[in-house]
Amino acid sequence: MSNLNHETVLSVHHWTDTLFSFTTTRDPAFRFENGQFAMIGLEIDGKPLLRAYSMVSPNFEETLEFLSIKVPDGPLTSRLRNVKEGDTVLVGQKATGTLLLHNLLPGRILYLLGTGTGLAPFMSIIRDPRVYERFEKVVLVHGCRLVDELAYSERIREEFPRHDYFGELIAEKLLYYPTVTRQPHRNRGRITELLQSDKIGADLSIPPLDADKDRVMLCGSPQFLFDMRELMEGMGMQEGNQTKPGEYVIEKAFVER
Numbered sequence: 001m002s003n004l005n006h007e008t009v010l011s012v013h014h015w016t017d018t019l020f021s022f023t024t025t026r027d028p029a030f031r032f033e034n035g036q037f038a039m040i041g042l043e044i045d046g047k048p049l050l051r052a053y054s055m056v057s058p059n060f061e062e063t064l065e066f067l068s069i070k071v072p073d074g075p076l077t078s079r080l081r082n083v084k085e086g087d088t089v090l091v092g093q094k095a096t097g098t099l100l101l102h103n104l105l106p107g108r109i110l111y112l113l114g115t116g117t118g119l120a121p122f123m124s125i126i127r128d129p130r131v132y133e134r135f136e137k138v139v140l141v142h143g144c145r146l147v148d149e150l151a152y153s154e155r156i157r158e159e160f161p162r163h164d165y166f167g168e169l170i171a172e173k174l175l176y177y178p179t180v181t182r183q184p185h186r187n188r189g190r191i192t193e194l195l196q197s198d199k200i201g202a203d204l205s206i207p208p209l210d211a212d213k214d215r216v217m218l219c220g221s222p223q224f225l226f227d228m229r230e231l232m233e234g235m236g237m238q239e240g241n242q243t244k245p246g247e248y249v250i251e252k253a254f255v256e257r
């Protein structure tokens with residue numbers, strides 16, 4: 001397990017019966033770009049059991065934060081959900097991922113679209129000042145079934161705009177659009193439908209998604225990613241990668257989960 005750091009859990013927050021987050025210590029040598037993920041897990045019967053987890057915390061913070069679902073019979077999450085302050089969590093030493101600014105062409109508005117725990121990588125990206133240098137506005141859309149699953153919504157709205165380092169940028173340029181599908185809420189509906197009907201643009205008073213001008217990052221359930229890819233390819237947008245930046249990028253690690 002030489003490629004794994006042993007980190008100590010500092011705090012745990014249970015959002016719902018199916019969703020929790022936790023913070024850990026961070027090995028100073030562990031480097032990552034905002035939007036990336038690492039392999040995280042626990043030692044079970046002497047062996048590491050790991051899954052891909054995006055860093056919620058931005059790369060300039062001294063601690064790490066992760067957001068996780070609780071799968072009742074999930075080999076890892078059924079155990080990880082019980083971690084407590086002081087417990088040890090394994091963190092892979094190499095971070096990777098496709099949700100990177102340099103995989104996207106320059107543009108006007110950056111859309112960060114996530115369902116469920118797909119919010120996680122965007123939590124670090126929205127705290128990256130470079131994002132706001134590259135785009136006029138950043139639109140964070142988080143789609144969940146239930147209101148309580150809108151993790152971090154209070155921090156995004158209340159705490160982040162007042163932050164010493166990135167607060168002004170967030171207050172000026174970040175538009176946060178939480179939406180819920182199975183409960184009453186001021187924003188209701190699936191992200192795919194809200195984009196197609198331009199409800200998001202209308203509610204936020206911004207122009208409709210424009211394939212030539214705007215850029216998109218996606219993270220969420222496989223079916224969401226599939227449907228969004230079809231929608232964007234249909235608009236003439238192309239997926240970007242390290243060698244050829246494009247109009248959108250998808251976090252594929254989630255597809256394999």
Ligand code: A2P
Nearest residue numbers: 115116143144145181190191192221223224227
């Ligand atoms: P819905 O309640 O209509 O299924 P999940 O918890 O299943 O990952 O879903 C998280 C959110 O993503 C829910 O609001 C869900 O809506 C939505 N969702 C699921 N599949 C899609 C899809 N193919 N396109 C858009 N949104 C989706």
